[in-house]
Amino acid sequence: MHSKAIVNASNLTYELANIRLLFKDIAVAINEGQRIGLVGCNASGKSTLLKLLAQELTPKTGSIITTGSIYYLPQVSTLNLSASNDSVLDWLSSISDEWWTVTNLLKDKFETELCLSASIGSLSGGELTKLWLAIALSKQPDILLLDEPTNHLDLIALEQLQKVLQVFPGAIVIVSHKPFFLDQVVDTIWELTPKALLVYGGNYSFYRSQKESEYQTALRAHEVARKKLKHAQTSVAQEQKRAAQSQRNGRLHASSIPKIVAGAMKRKAEVTAGIAKQKHEAAVESATQKVASTKIKTTKAASIQLQERSQKQKNLIDIQGADLKLGYRTASPKENRLLIKNIQLHVSSGDRIAVAGANGSGKSCLAKAILGMKQSPAILKSGEIA
Numbered sequence: 001m002h003s004k005a006i007v008n009a010s011n012l013t014y015e016l017a018n019i020r021l022l023f024k025d026i027a028v029a030i031n032e033g034q035r036i037g038l039v040g041c042n043a044s045g046k047s048t049l050l051k052l053l054a055q056e057l058t059p060k061t062g063s064i065i066t067t068g069s070i071y072y073l074p075q076v077s078t079l080n081l082s083a084s085n086d087s088v089l090d091w092l093s094s095i096s097d098e099w100w101t102v103t104n105l106l107k108d109k110f111e112t113e114l115c116l117s118a119s120i121g122s123l124s125g126g127e128l129t130k131l132w133l134a135i136a137l138s139k140q141p142d143i144l145l146l147d148e149p150t151n152h153l154d155l156i157a158l159e160q161l162q163k164v165l166q167v168f169p170g171a172i173v174i175v176s177h178k179p180f181f182l183d184q185v186v187d188t189i190w191e192l193t194p195k196a197l198l199v200y201g202g203n204y205s206f207y208r209s210q211k212e213s214e215y216q217t218a219l220r221a222h223e224v225a226r227k228k229l230k231h232a233q234t235s236v237a238q239e240q241k242r243a244a245q246s247q248r249n250g251r252l253h254a255s256s257i258p259k260i261v262a263g264a265m266k267r268k269a270e271v272t273a274g275i276a277k278q279k280h281e282a283a284v285e286s287a288t289q290k291v292a293s294t295k296i297k298t299t300k301a302a303s304i305q306l307q308e309r310s311q312k313q314k315n316l317i318d319i320q321g322a323d324l325k326l327g328y329r330t331a332s333p334k335e336n337r338l339l340i341k342n343i344q345l346h347v348s349s350g351d352r353i354a355v356a357g358a359n360g361s362g363k364s365c366l367a368k369a370i371l372g373m374k375q376s377p378a379i380l381k382s383g384e385i386a
C-alpha cells in the first residue's frame with residue numbers, strides 16, 4: 001500500500017490560448033512510490049498534464065502542492081535538438097553538474113557509451129532517450145515524470161528500462177503507448193478523457209478488462225432502453241387504434257341512446273383518450289431520452305489505410321551487397337564508421353516491410369541514404385544499387 005501523498009493537485013483546468021479547453025477541474029494525487037501509467041488518445045493533453053505537474057506550465061485554475069523533488073523527462077520527439085551543433089559533453093555539462101555520473105549510469109543501466117565530442121543533434125532517438133533517462137536517474141528524484149520514454153527504444157533497451165523502473169525507489173508517472181511495457185511497470189492507470197481523469201487501480205491489462213466490463217454494462221443499459229422505447233411506441237400505436245375503434249363504436253350506438261347521454265359519453269371518452277395519449281407520449285419521450293443518454297460514444301481506433309492498387313509488382317529498390325557508411329564527409333577514417341555491411345534489400349510495390357534493429361544500428365540512416373537525402377549522415381557504397 002502507498003502511504004503518503006507527495007503531489008496533490010486539485011481543480012486543474014487548462015485552456016489552449018483561451019479557445020480550447022483541454023481539461024477542467026481535474027484532481028490527482030501521487031503517493032510515495034506509486035507507479036502510474038498515464039494513457040489517453042493523441043492530443044488529449046497527457047504531455048500538457050505532465051508539464052503542469054512539473055510546473056513547467058501554469059494551469060488556468062487549480063493548485064498543485066508538491067512535497068517531493070520532481071524530474072520531468074519530456075517527449076523526445078518534440079525536442080528540437082537535431083539542429084544543435086553542441087557536443088554531447090557541452091550539452092550534458094549545461095544540464096548536469098556531474099556529467100561523468102550520467103555517462104556511468106548510461107553504461108551501467110543501458111550498456112551505452114556515447115562519443116562525447118559528437119554533436120547532440122546527431123544522436124539517434126534511442127540514444128537521446130537513454131541519455132535523458134541517465135540524467136533523470138542521476139538526480140535521484142522522488143517523482144519521475146516520463147513522457148513516452150518507450151517510443152524510440154529497441155527491445156533490449158525496453159527491458160533495461162523496465163529493470164531500471166522496477167528498482168527505482170520513487171514514484172513514477174509514465175506516458176506510453178506500449179501496453180506490454182505498462183503491464184510490467186505500473187500499478188495504477190490514469191486515463192485522460194475530454195471530460196475527466198479516470199483512475200483505475202492495477203496494471204494496463206486490468207484497466208482494459210475494467211473498460212471492457214464498463215462497455216458491456218453500457219451496452220446492456222442501451223439495449224434495455226431501446227426495448228423500453230419499442231414497448232412505449234407499440235403502446236402508443238395500440239392506444240391510437242383503440243381510440244379510433246371506440247370512436248366508431250360510439251357513432252354506431254349514438255342513435256339508440258338519448259342525445260344528452262350520448263354527448264356526455266362522448267366527452268368522457270375524449271377526456272380518457274386524451275389522458276392516455278399524453279401518458280403514452282410522455283413514456284415515448286422519456287424512453288427516447290434514455291436511449292440517447294445510454295448511447296455508447298466509442299472512439300474509432302485510428303487505422304492507416306494503405307491504398308491497394310491492382311497493379312503488377314514493380315521493382316522499386318534493389319540493393320545487392322552494398323555497405324552503409326557513416327561520416328563520409330569527414331576526413332577522419334576513425335569517424336568513417338561502417339554501419340551495415342553487405343546489404344541485400346529488394347523492395348517491390350505493395351511490399352510491407354518493418355525495419356527492426358538495435359538503437360544506433362542505422363535504421364534511420366539507411367532510409368536517408370536510400371532516399372539520397374542531401375543531409376544524410378551516411379551513404380551506400382559499393383555493391384549494386386538500383
Ligand SMILES: Nc1ncnc2c1ncn2[C@@H]1O[C@H](COP(=O)(O)OP(=O)(O)OP(=O)(O)O)[C@@H](O)[C@H]1O
Pocket residue numbers: 016022040041042043044045046047048049075
Ligand atoms: N504550446 C501550444 N500551443 C498550442 N497548442 C498546443 C500547445 N501545446 C499543446 N498544444 C495542443 O494541445 C493538445 C494536447 O497536446 P499534448 O501534447 O498535451 O497531447 P498528448 O496527449 O500528449 O498527445 P500525444 O499522445 O500525441 O503525445 C494538442 O492538440 C496540441 O496540439
Ligand SMILES: [Mg+2]
Pocket residue numbers: 046047048075147
Ligand atoms: Mg504527448
